[in-house]
Amino acid sequence: METPYDWITVGIFAGLIVLFMQRSTAETEHEHDSLWMYLAAGAGCGLANYLGNKDMDILGIGTIVVTLAFIFHFLKPFSSRKPL
Known part of the structure; x- marks a missing residue:
């Protein structure tokens, strides 16, 4: 963990883990949450970290955004979803 990209992308990924765990253990099922969405977001974190660490700052920041x-x-992490 040497660059800001490492810290930022690991923080985003940790938030994804918490969101996934919270929703996968909830009593209500979320109709739009599928595993591939979490996989795509995790891959985006990895790509952003790679680009940022290879001194491609504009691409790294763009990928984070x-x-x-x-x-x-x-995934709507801050929306108040109603139970089905």
Whole structure:
């Protein structure tokens, strides 16, 4: 853990883990949460970290922004979902 990209992407990934665990153990089922969405977001974190560590700062930051947009649009971590 040497660069800001390491810290930022690991933080995002840790948030994904918490969100996945919370939703997978909840009594209600979320209709739009599928495993591939978490996989895509995790892959985005890995790609952003790789690009940032290879001194491709614009691409790394852009990938972080796109990954966060994907998470907020599809996984909706802060929405109040009603039980089905």
